[in-house]
Amino acid sequence: xxxxxxxxxxxxxxxxxxxxxxxxxxxxxxxxxxxxxxxxxxxxxxxxxxxxxxxxxxxxxxxxxxxxxxxxxxxxxxxxxxxxxxxxxxxxxxxxxxxxxxxxxxxxxxxxxxxxxxxxxxxxxxxxxxxxxxxxxxxxxxxxxxxxxxxxxxxxxxxxxxxxxxxxxxxxxxxxxxxxxxxxxxxxxxxxxxxxxxxxxxxxxxxxxxxxxxxxxxxxxxxxxxxxxxxxxxxxxxxxxxxxxxxxxxxxxxxxxxxxxxxxxxxxxxxxxxxxxxxxxxxxxxxxxxxxx
Amino acid sequence: xxxxxxxxxxxxxxxxxxxxxxxxxxxxxxxxxxxxxxxxxxxxxxxxxxxxxxxxxxxxxxxxxxxxxxxxxxxxxxxxxxxxxxxxxxxxxxxxxxxxxxxxxxxxxxxxxxxxxxxxxxxxxxxxxxxxxxxxxxxxxxxxxxxxxxxxxxxxxxxxxxxxxxxxxxxxxxxxxxxxxxxxxxxxxxxxxxxxxxxxxxxxxxxxxxxxxxxxxxxxxxxxxxxxxxxxxxxxxxxxxxxxxxxxxxxxxxxxxxxxxxxxxxxxxxxxxxxxxxxxxxxxxxxxxxxxxxxxxxxxxxxxxxxxxxxxxxxxxxxxxxxxxxxxxxxxxxxxxxxxxxxxxxxxxxxxxxxxxxxxxxxxxxxxxxxxxxxxxxxxxxxxxxxxxxxxxxxxxxxxxxxxxxxxxxxxxxxxxxxxxxx
Numbered sequence: 001x002x003x004x005x006x007x008x009x010x011x012x013x014x015x016x017x018x019x020x021x022x023x024x025x026x027x028x029x030x031x032x033x034x035x036x037x038x039x040x041x042x043x044x045x046x047x048x049x050x051x052x053x054x055x056x057x058x059x060x061x062x063x064x065x066x067x068x069x070x071x072x073x074x075x076x077x078x079x080x081x082x083x084x085x086x087x088x089x090x091x092x093x094x095x096x097x098x099x100x101x102x103x104x105x106x107x108x109x110x111x112x113x114x115x116x117x118x119x120x121x122x123x124x125x126x127x128x129x130x131x132x133x134x135x136x137x138x139x140x141x142x143x144x145x146x147x148x149x150x151x152x153x154x155x156x157x158x159x160x161x162x163x164x165x166x167x168x169x170x171x172x173x174x175x176x177x178x179x180x181x182x183x184x185x186x187x188x189x190x191x192x193x194x195x196x197x198x199x200x201x202x203x204x205x206x207x208x209x210x211x212x213x214x215x216x217x218x219x220x221x222x223x224x225x226x227x228x229x230x231x232x233x234x235x236x237x238x239x240x241x242x243x244x245x246x247x248x249x250x251x252x253x254x255x256x257x258x259x260x261x262x263x264x265x266x267x268x269x270x271x272x273x274x275x276x277x278x279x280x281x282x283x284x285x286x287x288x289x290x291x292x293x
Numbered sequence: 294x295x296x297x298x299x300x301x302x303x304x305x306x307x308x309x310x311x312x313x314x315x316x317x318x319x320x321x322x323x324x325x326x327x328x329x330x331x332x333x334x335x336x337x338x339x340x341x342x343x344x345x346x347x348x349x350x351x352x353x354x355x356x357x358x359x360x361x362x363x364x365x366x367x368x369x370x371x372x373x374x375x376x377x378x379x380x381x382x383x384x385x386x387x388x389x390x391x392x393x394x395x396x397x398x399x400x401x402x403x404x405x406x407x408x409x410x411x412x413x414x415x416x417x418x419x420x421x422x423x424x425x426x427x428x429x430x431x432x433x434x435x436x437x438x439x440x441x442x443x444x445x446x447x448x449x450x451x452x453x454x455x456x457x458x459x460x461x462x463x464x465x466x467x468x469x470x471x472x473x474x475x476x477x478x479x480x481x482x483x484x485x486x487x488x489x490x491x492x493x494x495x496x497x498x499x500x501x502x503x504x505x506x507x508x509x510x511x512x513x514x515x516x517x518x519x520x521x522x523x524x525x526x527x528x529x530x531x532x533x534x535x536x537x538x539x540x541x542x543x544x545x546x547x548x549x550x551x552x553x554x555x556x557x558x559x560x561x562x563x564x565x566x567x568x569x570x571x572x573x574x575x576x577x578x579x580x581x582x583x584x585x586x587x588x589x590x591x592x593x594x595x596x597x598x599x600x601x602x603x604x605x606x607x608x609x610x611x612x613x614x615x616x617x618x619x620x621x622x623x624x625x626x627x628x629x630x631x632x633x634x635x636x637x638x639x640x641x642x643x644x645x646x647x648x649x650x651x652x653x654x655x656x657x658x659x660x661x662x663x664x665x666x667x668x669x670x671x672x673x674x675x676x677x678x679x680x681x682x683x684x685x686x687x688x689x690x691x692x693x694x695x696x697x698x699x700x701x702x703x704x705x706x707x708x709x710x711x712x713x714x715x716x
Binding site: 043044045046125129130131132147148150151152237238239240241242243253256257258259 | 360367392488489490540544551677686689
């Protein structure tokens with residue numbers, strides 16, 4: 001019996017070894033290196049000098065770091081829950097369609113997701129162009145004049161959030177749609193026989209049964225949006241980058257533009273801690289809420 | 294005897310030819326030239342390869358301009374994987390030298406290329422010097438210029454007897470001229486990139502220099518009255534925007550489109566937009582146009598310029614054979630000698646001999662604005678200066694809001710000084 005067990009362990013060890021080795025080499029080791037780097041004053045290339053907690057002291061006193069924390073949080077607030085809600089709403093509507101119409105509509109919603117960020121950037125930059133952009137016809141009645149939204153602090157983050165939801169929502173819609181299809185038909189039939197209203201059906205059947213998918217979508221979105229970089233970097237280029245700075249952008253700027261890897265690593269450690277803390281917290285919170293139902 | 298000599302000569306020639314053919318020296322080349330000038334550079338490379346077939350072959354790769362290019366160069370040179378030769382902005386040399394990314398050009402190298410300090414404009418040659426050593430060979434000077442719609446300027450009485458714009462000097466006078474152009478039926482008097490303070494740095498820095506102001510360098514940014522002079526320079530653009538003669542928060546492509554569509558009568562932009570105008574003109578889609586040195590708004594003529602130069606990376610752990618080094622120098626020499634073609638991209642050839650040639654003097658509007666090389670100013674020599682540098686970034690943050698009158702010029706330059714001092 002024990003011998004058999006040992007054999008099983010050995011097989012298991014052999015089977016997981018490739019993953020563990022690659023994960024250790026490609027993820028764990030660089031992460032440890034990053035933590036080590038955060039205690040040094042280093043250029044982008046070459047060795048640095050040990051400075052203890054200097055970088056951390058500097059970070060907590062850095063106005064730009066707090067701006068980046070605020071902007072990142074604001075962006076997360078604007079995208080994660082609204083984006084997931086929009087995806088659920090769209091999925092509910094799409095699921096009512098049938099046949100090729102459904103496929104067509106679904107494809108239309110999924111299309112932006114396959115675009116590279118550079119293409120997304122160009123499309124929205126053209127649409128919102130202050131001189132010739134078509135979207136200015138929508139903005140002008142609201143603002144009273146044409147607005148370069150990428151150079152105006154109150155407009156920047158909401159616009160970046162809007163286009164991010166447009167861009168990445170296709171994936172969440174697919175997840176929700178798969179979840180909706182997994183809900184047994186009989187439940188809806190029973191509800192119909194009992195004369196349940198549409199809202200009651202949603203509240204008592206769809207919502208609780210789709211909750212696990214919602215948790216998944218929220219978690220994926222949260223981690224993704226905490227790491228926001230591309231859109232903000234592209235749209236802010238050459239302008240007021242400091243007022244719209246987000247965390248990953250700060251890391252990029254410090255490491256690659258200001259040649260200060262040590263400090264960049266420190267900010268990266270901070271982001272790492274934030275991402276881990278948030279995702280564990282969120283997952284636990286949402287899972288327990290789901291369990292109570 | 295005669296026959297023997299003939300045979301001997303022939304066989305020697307054949308032998309040497311065979312020897313060369315078997316050892317084609319490849320020169321790995323990186324550049325960041327993606328636009329109209331990139332097309333021209335590819336032609337120059339092709340021409341070189343044809344002329345040196347069997348001897349030297351350039352293998353060119355074009356990479357992304359700006360921070361991505363310089364980061365790649367820096368990291369690859371550090372592990373010995375850099376190219377044999379690359380294009381470099383003179384303004385970015387101080388940072389590269391501080392990181393040990395570049396090899397020096399020695400006196401023998403200059404002699405081998407037949408070039409030297411006298412081959413270039415004083416400021417241009419000075420720009421490739423770091424601590425008294427040369428780390429690049431200037432290929433061109435690319436300043437900003439004032440593009441103008443000749444038809445509109447003529448209608449406003451701003452074209453002189455020599456066919457060139459006149460009556461544009463002086464700050465108030467210039468703005469009055471822009472107003473006149475606007476009143477004459479143009480949507481704007483002058484288009485420029487007002488959404489990008491990093492780009493507009495080139496214009497504002499020129500006006501700082503026109504007041505004999507300097508930016509300073511690390512540890513001593515914008516000292517004394519330079520801060521006030523910079524605020525004056527920012528205010529010039531802010532005033533244009535406020536008066537409505539320049540569009541607010543306008544990005545680069547829109548500024549070009551406003552000018553080429555005739556909506557804006559003039560435009561401040563880099564000489565690299567010359568091919569755009571030439572091409573549109575060829576298609577019959579452009580008005581009469583020209584380009585001149587920036588008008589003097591303050592005390593003296595002065596215009597921002599940078600230089601595309603050739604540099605050799607210091608590939609760590611890799612030794613360069615004398616043959617390879619000679620081939621690289623031959624490439625640089627060829628490019629310097631043939632930079633007349635490069636001038637069609639708008640850039641002013643750095644090689645003074647080419648600039649003085651009759652062919653260049655006949656090239657318009659290049660020959661008209663080339664005289665500004667006598668009044669040019671390069672970026673301050675700092676590891677934090679140059680294109681796509683922390684200095685450009687600081688300018689983006691400070692000038693963008695100020696040019697569009699969201700922040701006053703004084704506050705903006707104070708913030709800029711603070712962020713430069715914090716570098």
